[in-house]
Amino acid sequence: MVHRSRPRVHLLTGRPDWEQRRATVKSVPFTKRQKEARKPLLALMEELREAVERGDWASARTARSAA
Numbered sequence: 001m002v003h004r005s006r007p008r009v010h011l012l013t014g015r016p017d018w019e020q021r022r023a024t025v026k027s028v029p030f031t032k033r034q035k036e037a038r039k040p041l042l043a044l045m046e047e048l049r050e051a052v053e054r055g056d057w058a059s060a061r062t063a064r065s066a067a
Contacts, residue, residue, distance in 0.1 A: 041067060 030038070044067040051060035 044063055048060055048063035048067060051057075051063055
């Protein structure tokens with residue numbers, strides 16, 4: 001007996017085809033301005049991580065609010 005469910009086809013009706021939809025999107029590297037803008041935030045996040053590892057919750061809350 002043949003299984004007669006819906007056919008496994010991909011209908012193309014003006015949208016991107018199957019290969020384009022399944023293609024991985026290449027990430028765009030950050031611009032110089034974005035890298036410079038991220039530096040203070042990354043420094044604060046590193047400070048927060050270190051404070052949590054030490055168990056210094058007061059400075060962790062301060063670093064979290066600053067970030």
